[in-house]
Amino acid sequence: MARITLDHIRHAYGPNPKSDAAYALREVDHEWADGGAYALLGPSGCGKTTLLNIISGLLQPSHGRILFDGNDVTNLSTQERNIAQVFQFPVIYDTMTVYDNLAFPLRNRGIAEPDVDRRVREMLDIIDLADWSNRKAQRLTADQKQKISLGRGLVRNDVNAILFDEPLTVIDPHMKWVLRSQLKRFHKQFGFTMVYVTHDQTEALTFADKVVVMYDGQIVQIGTPAELFERPSHTFVGYFIGSPGMNVMPAEVHGSTITLGSETIALDHAPRIAAGDKVELGIRPEFIRIGREGMPVTVTRVEDIGRRKIVRANLAGQPIAIVASEDIEFPAEPRVTFDPGALNIYANSWRVGREA
Amino acid sequence: MEKTWNNKAWFLVLPVLLLVAFSAVIPLMTVVNYSVQDTFGNNEFFWAGTDWFDDILHSARFWEALQRNLLFSFIILILEIPLGIFIALNMPKKGIGVPVCLVLMALPLLIPWNVVGTIWQVFGRVDIGLLGYTLAALGVDYNYVRDPVDAWITVIIMDVWHWTSLVVLLCYAGLVSIPDAYYQAAKIDGASRWSVFRYIQLPKMKRVLLIAVLLRFMDSFMIYTEPFVVTGGGPGNSTTFLSIDLVKTAVGQFDLGPAAAMSIIYFLIILLLSWIFYTVMTSSDADA
Numbered sequence: 001m002a003r004i005t006l007d008h009i010r011h012a013y014g015p016n017p018k019s020d021a022a023y024a025l026r027e028v029d030h031e032w033a034d035g036g037a038y039a040l041l042g043p044s045g046c047g048k049t050t051l052l053n054i055i056s057g058l059l060q061p062s063h064g065r066i067l068f069d070g071n072d073v074t075n076l077s078t079q080e081r082n083i084a085q086v087f088q089f090p091v092i093y094d095t096m097t098v099y100d101n102l103a104f105p106l107r108n109r110g111i112a113e114p115d116v117d118r119r120v121r122e123m124l125d126i127i128d129l130a131d132w133s134n135r136k137a138q139r140l141t142a143d144q145k146q147k148i149s150l151g152r153g154l155v156r157n158d159v160n161a162i163l164f165d166e167p168l169t170v171i172d173p174h175m176k177w178v179l180r181s182q183l184k185r186f187h188k189q190f191g192f193t194m195v196y197v198t199h200d201q202t203e204a205l206t207f208a209d210k211v212v213v214m215y216d217g218q219i220v221q222i223g224t225p226a227e228l229f230e231r232p233s234h235t236f237v238g239y240f241i242g243s244p245g246m247n248v249m250p251a252e253v254h255g256s257t258i259t260l261g262s263e264t265i266a267l268d269h270a271p272r273i274a275a276g277d278k279v280e281l282g283i284r285p286e287f288i289r290i291g292r293e294g295m296p297v298t299v300t301r302v303e304d305i306g307r308r309k310i311v312r313a314n315l316a317g318q319p320i321a322i323v324a325s326e327d328i329e330f331p332a333e334p335r336v337t338f339d340p341g342a343l344n345i346y347a348n349s350w351r352v353g354r355e356a
Numbered sequence: 357m358e359k360t361w362n363n364k365a366w367f368l369v370l371p372v373l374l375l376v377a378f379s380a381v382i383p384l385m386t387v388v389n390y391s392v393q394d395t396f397g398n399n400e401f402f403w404a405g406t407d408w409f410d411d412i413l414h415s416a417r418f419w420e421a422l423q424r425n426l427l428f429s430f431i432i433l434i435l436e437i438p439l440g441i442f443i444a445l446n447m448p449k450k451g452i453g454v455p456v457c458l459v460l461m462a463l464p465l466l467i468p469w470n471v472v473g474t475i476w477q478v479f480g481r482v483d484i485g486l487l488g489y490t491l492a493a494l495g496v497d498y499n500y501v502r503d504p505v506d507a508w509i510t511v512i513i514m515d516v517w518h519w520t521s522l523v524v525l526l527c528y529a530g531l532v533s534i535p536d537a538y539y540q541a542a543k544i545d546g547a548s549r550w551s552v553f554r555y556i557q558l559p560k561m562k563r564v565l566l567i568a569v570l571l572r573f574m575d576s577f578m579i580y581t582e583p584f585v586v587t588g589g590g591p592g593n594s595t596t597f598l599s600i601d602l603v604k605t606a607v608g609q610f611d612l613g614p615a616a617a618m619s620i621i622y623f624l625i626i627l628l629l630s631w632i633f634y635t636v637m638t639s640s641d642a643d644a
Binding site for chain 2: 053056057058077078079083084085087088089091093094095096104105108109149152153
């Protein structure tokens with residue numbers, strides 16, 4: 001277990017990158033606290049896996065240093081870093097039994113056989129494969145294989161960190177839930193530093209204490225699930241987190257009012273916007289109310305998702321989504337109001353804070 | 357799952373069946389026909405029953421040739437399979453080296469058998485051959501025309517040169533199909549180079565290796581052209597394999613009956629041994 005420091009890490013796959021666009025990781029400068037559970041969330045190709053492989057030592061960063069508990073490990077091999085990593089697709093040693101698969105990382109490190117046996121049996125119970133221990137791993141289902149992969153990652157109790165690279169992609173939805181809860185339990189029980197890569201927001205939000213949102217090779221926000229939801233610091237976070245994502249509309253700020261087409265909303269402060277910035281107003285669909293007051297909208301479509309309804313509407317020429325209760329009744333001329341505390345103002349895609 | 361019976365499928369395989377009948381079944385049956393009859397020419401045949409089979413199975417000449425075949429195939433397999441795996445493991449996985457290596461590897465396979473034989477026949481000659489002459493100049497007493505051991509070494513090296521590439525290419529195909537995640541996981545698990553080979557590369561190469569072993573066994577057991585060109589079965593009978601003996605009997609002495617009986621025995625031996633290889637090598641799949 002260790003504190004992991006990423007010191008100005010940049011990485012490009014090709015040699016001699018010329019522009020920022022050539023970097024898979026533009027710049028990451030961040031510290032992962034000892035014993036923290038982090039999720040790395042972002043769309044495919046945003047650099048999540050690159051960052052993970054740099055931490056585990058499978059990749060050498062083009063620039064920057066990695067420190068474990070303050071010690072520079074940038075030039076150490078994966079083995080020397082003592083990291084566990086679970087991959088997207090199950091990696092099992094076909095010819096070995098389930099038991100030997102789990103024992104493999106322990107035996108490779110020369111751990112005494114009685115200890116190996118104790119730890120493997122514990123792990124077999126945890127991943128619920130005790131009845132299969134003497135079976136060849138080859139014939140198992142994808143679920144079971146991935147459980148073995150997870151088990152191999154968790155079986156060593158002295159690792160500096162455990163990294164998960166979208167480990168539940170191949171698992172059935174039902175099993176996903178079970179395994180995720182188990183991972184969460186391990187984390188509480190053993191206090192490993194865990195980094196979990198995913199593009200599934202539910203997975204990220206349920207697993208992690210802190211979610212790191214990546215977009216286009218950089219970290220755009222690090223925060224608790226609540227922070228990401230309420231105060232997305234980049235319009236991308238707004239889109240990406242939440243279902244449906246945040247409504248982001250082009251707007252204009254004049255002093256302490258914001259103008260949306262022909263509608264004007266008063267703000268309780270004057271956001272600092274420089275001339276020429278691209279200004280946008282962001283509001284989550286959960287914080288829009290439909291009623292007889294406010295700004296007129298045209299409802300275009302209503303989607304019933306069970307407990308709630310998602311209303312698609314047009315406001316000042318902009319499509320917006322609104323989350324409404326199941327029993328909503330539309331007035332003849334529907335209007336909407338925004339929850340004033342839930343307004344986010346963005347300049348050039350980045351959130352403008354109150355005091356900014 | 358329930359099996360569905362659909363007789364229409366037979367019509368679809370009918371053309372292939374006809375083709376196979378003409379190319380394989382009918383010639384084979386002709387051989388069976390010869391093997392139970394005797395002829396003195398003039399297209400007159402007399403029933404001979406199993407006499408020819410008795411003769412063959414009791415002839416020392418046949419058993420000696422069979423032993424030579426078995427020894428030859430054994431040597432070929434223990435040389436070519438490990439060497440092929442070794443080369444495949446050391447071939448580049450990306451970059452300009454890949455096509456270069458693949459072409460170099462494929463070259464020997466593209467050369468016709470009798471040309472391979474001729475190349476080595478000339479190459480090994482003591483008077484004009486590069487290899488034979490050099491060895492003689494270095495004081496090594498090498499002469500494949502006179503010495504049985506030299507003849508064997510020449511034929512074996514020639515076969516290794518000719519066919520190891522096939523094993524390499526098959527193994528290489530197996531190796532490049534292993535996803536990177538396996539190697540990464542092995543690093544994470546702290547596996548040694550040997551463990552990576554033993555638990556990742558070898559199991560993943562198993563299927564192609566099975567094909568490689570079968571092909572190399574069958575081909576080496578049926579070897580004819582190259583030793584025929586290089587040594588002609590000599591010196592003495594030291595490199596007279598079953599195939600060479602068969603041709604001597606059938607074409608040289610024109611003993612159609614014994615030659616046919618021998619062909620069938622030869623065919624059955626290859627079939628049996630291939631089946632044994634296949635069963636043994638696939639049986640480990642079945643447990644678990």
